[in-house]
Amino acid sequence: MPAVLRAAPETVKIGMIHPVTGPLAFGGGQCRLGGQIAVADLNDVGGIKSLGGAKVEAVLGDAQGKAEIASGLVDQMAEQKVAGITGCYASNLALAVTQTAAKYSIPVSIDSGIADSITSRGLANVFRFFPDNTTMTNQAIACLDALNKGAGSPAKSAVIVHENSEFGTSTAKLLATKLAGIGIAAKETIGHATPTRDFTNIALRIKAQAPDLVLITNYPNEYQLLLRTLYQQKVDLVAAYSVSGGGFNLPFAKDQPAVSANMIDYNHWYNPHDPRAEAFRKRVEAAGHVFGWEVLFGYFAVRVLADAIERAGSADADRVIPAFAASTWHDDWLPYGPTRFVNGQNQGARGLGLQIQDADIKVIWPGDFADAKPVFPRPKAG
């Protein structure tokens, strides 16, 4: 008699919705890349073991930066019976995707949408492993306060510059309300559109205000154009400090060393003391890709979702969602501690204070994770 034939385990499909074309293509592409690496890693170690080693298959969707397209992709992925969705790089896309996914009860693992409202609307299918905007902004303020007080409080005033969609506007509002509590007066808040082609006007307005700090929250191209213009207009600052700065990345540090030098960002990053994190970065770079924090986002959004499917022993939403909610997933690559979801938001998630030094990104705060000392205040503008 032949051996008992066993059916090959079915594939577990994970949808990935990101803007990989359009103005947000860089960040969206980075998130997708991280997700694809996670899928490859999962399959390399035997797939979903509780499902008989079922392989994980990525179902890719390009949201093009448009909420209606992102929402339509959820409908398509529901027809393809995905076990869960990760995405969506931008908050407005994540809001649309989570709303539509709720209709089908598809679990959504948010990667880089930071707006609080993504998880605060009470949708049971939505989980964010990464910090929300309020957490990031509160921590960013604590980091700024520590850096300022550590240097004898040279910074007493700030101008806030933000892009004018949900992400930038909500962050700027939070910053404006928190600054007074650490002894820094917000002189002006300036919003701008994406894309903005020229920042001379804004730089001159900042220069006229003569603040000690410029606080920035916007997307990559505008981030770098703004800093470039501030540099050219010789705007003298104690520090330029961004919160979730879209353009704070390694290519910026390497390609524009003069402009990027000593830029501080409060953002997502890996624990530099964990050798696996450094090895992951080298692996991404060796494959010819840019390594940015969005890659980590995409990677871990898939890993925590796959962990929930693994523990659920099923790809059915009815079982994956409770398993996701009960996650205690823990990996020291990220400075998070064990996962604990409250209303879909991981309570241990946090960012780190980062600074570009010697054309590289260094962790400067908090001390437990730091691998460099902060340059604060920065040297006077030439």
Place this chain on the structure above:
Amino acid sequence: MTALLLPAIVGGLLTGGVYALVALGLTLIYGVLHIVNFAHGALLMAAMFGAWLLAAKLGLDPLLALPLLTAAMFAVGWALYRFVIGPVSRGQDRAILLATLGVAVVIDNGALMLFTGDSRTIETPYALAMLQAGPLLLPEAKLIAFVCALLLAALLWAFMALTDTGRAIRAVAREPEGAMLVGIRPQRMFALAYGIGTACLGAAACLLLPSFYVSPQVGESFVLIAFTIVVLGGMGSFPGALVGGLLVGVTENLGGLYLGESLGPICVPLLFIAVLLLRPTGLFGAAR
């Protein structure tokens, strides 16, 4: 605010110079030939990647690369019209529109595949350099672009007004049948004009790159404003494209200064509507 007025106007003029560079090629293609060239932004992006490759991989400064890239883009534009847009469209406006849209999609996605969505910049000795002029700090890269925009507008005007080829292109645009009767071959003129318009993008790319970034989406940042400038300045008018570009640059800056960066952008559409209400053919457009 008063202290910022002069810098805002000068800054607007410099930015307007950059807009004019992009609009000059378009006014030839859209304004003279009436081809709604959806590929204009994509071709600008392709030219900027060309300038970036020459700078980043071969160390060729964009200003030195300008003649080379202008010639290369002329060849690209001419070939595109001669072998793709012309044969596909068979002279029908609607088909031309769809053909240029198709070309744009192919170029955009080709760039995304080749270069991914990353933004890239280059460092040149003058990219960050500033010229102190009294109280003003002027970026040298934009000053160079501004002067070149003036030169390019003058050259194009002279070419179209003073040479036989320029006159032939205008003749084809106005009276194609009449032009054929005197021995002008319209499709050759169309291909030539499309090539010249695309060549302008080669020059614009070299002048833009030191002060901007390039990504597969960069064309979208300029193409809508370029169409606005062409109509505002007067279809087919090179002085119109130049003055329109400068006016739009200054309006944008003053709008941002007085209304804020979020509300400020409405000033350009308002200016556009106001000009067309008063002068339906645009600032320098000839009445028909």
